[in-house]
Amino acid sequence: MASVHDEVRQFVIDNFLFGQADGGFSDDISFIESGIIDSTGVLELIGFLEERYQFQLAPTELVPENLDSVNNLARLIARKRKASEQAQQKEEYGVCR
Amino acid sequence: MLGRMSEMLSHRGPDARGTFADDHAGLAHTRLSIIDLQGGGQPMGNEDGSLQIVFNGEIFNYLELREDLIKRGHHFATRSDTEVILHSFEEFGEDCVQRMNGQWAFAIWDRMKRSLFLSRDRMGVRPLFYAFAGRTFLFGSEIKALLVHPGVKRTLDLRALDEIFTFWHCLPPNTAFEGVRELPPGHSATLAKGRLTIRKYWELQFPESSEDGQGASEEERSAELLELLRDATRIRLRADVPVGAYLSGGLDSTVVTALARQFVPHRLRTFSIRFDDAEFDEGAYQQAAIRHLQTDHQEIYCDGATIGRVFPDVIWHAEKPILRTAPAPLFLLSKLVHESGFKVVLTGEGSDEVLGGYDIFKEYKIRHFWAAHQDSRLRPLLLRRLYPYLKNIGAQPEAYLNAFFHPDAAEQEDPFSSHQPRWRLTSGLKLFYSADVKAELNGRQPADDLGLRLPPAFLKWNGFHRAQYLEASYLLPGYILSSQGDRVAMAHAVEGRFPFLDCRVVEFAAALPPRLKMKVLQEKYLLKRCARGLVPDAVIRRHKQPYRAPDARSFFPGGRPLDYIDALLSADRIRQDGVFEPAAVQRLVEKARRGNLAGLRDNMAMVGIVSTQLLLHRFGRDFHVEEQHNGERS
Incomplete structure (x- = not known):
């Protein structure tokens, strides 16, 4: 099974580099500074995250610290998943009681 | 021969x-x-x-x-x-x-x-x-x-x-x-x-920065500009055939039409493009201008399907790859003019370059404001004000807009700082080059070649003037007046005439200080001032909308490629022609089929690849003298 890092990287390569990742790019390279994603491309990235990982992003979360590299995205996804699991557990606990 | x-x-x-x-x-x-x-x-x-x-x-x-x-x-x-x-x-x-x-x-x-x-x-x-x-x-x-x-x-x-x-x-x-x-x-x-x-024998020259702000008063300059434009329009009505005008609903063509009306004893004939898509249509402003100026007006409606249909003929006339479809509606407009019995039209072209109308000039000012005021809370407001006509801009996270407008210290020193963001964005298209083309180009930087062509005084000019020079000396003749001007007008035997490009107007405007061209972020400030009373207030007050047309989706109506697109972009054809990488083009096509070509770069890539492929074929193996009879005019 592909890791989150691999999935995100593949999406960026397919969607923004059209498969042309000449020599690849490191997990911490800035998408914006390297020109991989332009300022409208980030909307596609958000759409991918919300559809693939089934979470919503608040406006305050739409910052480069969350979105501007493979590593940042992987951290964001992990954090959102954890938050989602915790919320689910709380809900289940509430139901039992 | x-x-x-x-x-x-x-x-x-x-x-x-x-x-x-x-x-x-x-x-x-x-x-x-x-x-x-x-x-x-x-x-x-x-x-x-x-x-x-x-x-x-x-x-x-x-x-x-x-x-x-x-x-x-x-x-x-x-x-x-x-x-x-x-x-x-x-x-x-x-x-x-x-x-x-x-x-x-x-x-x-x-x-x-x-x-x-x-x-x-x-x-x-x-x-x-x-x-x-x-x-x-x-x-x-x-x-x-x-x-x-x-x-x-x-x-x-x-x-x-x-x-x-x-x-x-x-x-x-x-x-x-x-x-x-x-x-x-x-x-x-x-x-x-x-x-x-x-x-x-001539080159656009600007005063050195130190000369800015000297000379006549704003009022005197406004009067002088109006007088120059009036005379530039007057002598452009010299013809032994009737002269019409393009009326886009923007400030420039409305000013030209208003001035022409002063010299024509009858109702002026005007022509415009309407778009079915409200994102591009300027019909409301056109109507305001028509009512105000009492012209006899004709218009064509244009949609993506029509653009897709005529695009091969547009490339036959443009004779070069292009990155936007905007010449296509103008190709159709000149057909309407020709069929209406007109050979000559006045247009407002050139005003944005010489009098400071383009967003790229605003971007330059914002980027410099940014650099000087790193933490200003005004920055997001400035950006929203810059692009109100772009559908996506409101949805873009501020942090990303910040990143786009992020001049660093090195860029501040770059003589091309006004144009680097556009060039960076456009250069993203090069990832579609085939390996052979990449090897042939061998990392060449076109900006270095441009640098060698600049006049010696370029570096002494104000940054705003440098941006104007690049627009007026290169993009204007290389795209606006050619692919989007002469070639699509003369495709139907229509001659465009441009009062804003009268040499007296150009030289007068070049000598103006930047603050009279763009006051804070108000574009074409002096022109707006001298246009008061001449054109409807709504046209003066409106936010400038650059002329645009539906792009890549014109080639994929309902998500299906037009037949010629399907043929030109097939993996085999792309491989045979050798300019682009087949796998990358196929991914772009798939994205277009899904209706996901949202950004500027994707759209430019599709139009650029399609037009290059058309050029290779119309002027390559499909080239023959009879070709031109197969165009839209026949």
């Missing part, structure tokens, strides 16, 4: 044809008769026939020049501006162009000296291309006329492609075809003894 060459240009001049030939040279001309319909035939000779001229364009001050030449003893056989050029050349030699106010591409064959003099107008309104086929020198208004000669290769110039995929235009003298050159705007050339000597 002359007959075949002129056949390729018959769309530009359907009214008459003429040729001249002696033992050393041949000239051919296809005429669009506008001034002196009976007497202005070409090629035209002087009294003893020692000089022969072919000329495309207009010398708008020809009446004043003619009067002066008569005083100097010259005798005229016709009322045409063509003959005025001949006598001016007799009187003043190659410097005659300095006295001309107009839009021209002409060649004068001196039979005694056996030399050919070629010249092109200051701003590059009229095109002029040339090539050597062995020892034979060929020239013409369009490249396709040269390509019928077997000695001229029909090979895509990869360096020119790379320039377009950076700047949107080639760097003159490069064209999209290897070995074919363009005479740059503001240049003349002399061919003698087999050698071509090119010289610059």
Whole structure:
């Protein structure tokens, strides 16, 4: 099974580099500074995250610290998943009681 | 050969044809008769026939020049501006162009000296291309006329492609075809003894920054600009056929129409484009202008399907790859003008360049504000104000807009800082190049070549003026006046005339301090001031909307590619043609099929690849003289 890092990287390569990742790019390279994603491309990235990982992003979360590299995205996804699991557990606990 | 060459240009001049030939040279001309319909035939000779001229364009001050030449003893056989050029050349030699106010591409064959003099107008309104086929020198208004000669290769110039995929235009003298050159705007050339000597006779110049802010008052300058524009419009109405106007609903064309109306005794005929898609349509402003100016108006409706249908013909006329579909609606508009019996239209083109209307100038100012005020909370507000017409901009996270407008210290020092974001964005298209093309280009940086062409004073100019220079000297002739101007208008035998590009207006505007062109972020400030009372207030107050048209989705109606798109972008065809990487193009096609080409870069990539592929085929293996009869006009 592909890791989150691999999935995100593949999406960026397919969607923004059209498969042309000449020599690849490191997990911490800035998408914006390297020109991989332009300022409208980030909307596609958000759409991918919300559809693939089934979470919503608040406006305050739409910052480069969350979105501007493979590593940042992987951290964001992990954090959102954890938050989602915790919320689910709380809900289940509430139901039992 | 002359007959075949002129056949390729018959769309530009359907009214008459003429040729001249002696033992050393041949000239051919296809005429669009506008001034002196009976007497202005070409090629035209002087009294003893020692000089022969072919000329495309207009010398708008020809009446004043003619009067002066008569005083100097010259005798005229016709009322045409063509003959005025001949006598001016007799009187003043190659410097005659300095006295001309107009839009021209002409060649004068001196039979005694056996030399050919070629010249092109200051701003590059009229095109002029040339090539050597062995020892034979060929020239013409369009490249396709040269390509019928077997000695001229029909090979895509990869360096020119790379320039377009950076700047949107080639760097003159490069064209999209290897070995074919363009005479740059503001240049003349002399061919003698087999050698071509090119010289610059004019260049756009700005004052050095220290001179800014000096001189006449704002009010005086506003009055002077209005007077110049009025006269520029007046002399552009000189014609022996009716003159109409394009009326887009924007400030510039409305000002021109309003000024023209002052000199025309009848209701002016105006023409415009409407779009079905509200994102692009300017119908409400057009209606306001029509009501205010009481014009007889005609319009065409344009949608993506129509753009997709005519796009191959647009590329046949543009003769180069393009990155937006915006020329296509203008191609259709000139057809309407032609079918309405008009040959000449005034337009507002050039105003944004010379009087400071483009967003790229605002971006420059914002980026500099950004750099000086790193933590200002005004920054997001500025950006929203910059692009209210873009659907996606409101949805873009502020942090990302910040990143786009992030001038660092090095960029502040870059003489191209105004244009680097656009060039970076456009250069993203190069990832579609095939491995062979990448190897051939070998990491070449087109901006380095541009740097070598700049005037020495460029670095001394204010950054705003540097941005203006790049727009007016390169993008204007290389795209706006060519792909989106002359080529799509003359495709249907329509001549555009541009009061804002009158040399007096251009030089006056260049000398203005930037604050009078863009006050804070209010574009074309001085023009708006002098337009008060002349055009509807709503047109002055409106936010500027750049002319745009539906892009890549025009090729994929309902998510399905048009037949010719399917064929041109197939993996096999892309591989055979060798310019682009088949797998990357297939991914782009898949994205288009899903309706996901959202960003500027994706759209430019699709239009750029489609137009390059069209160019390769229409001018490559599918090239033949009869081709032009298959166009929209037939």
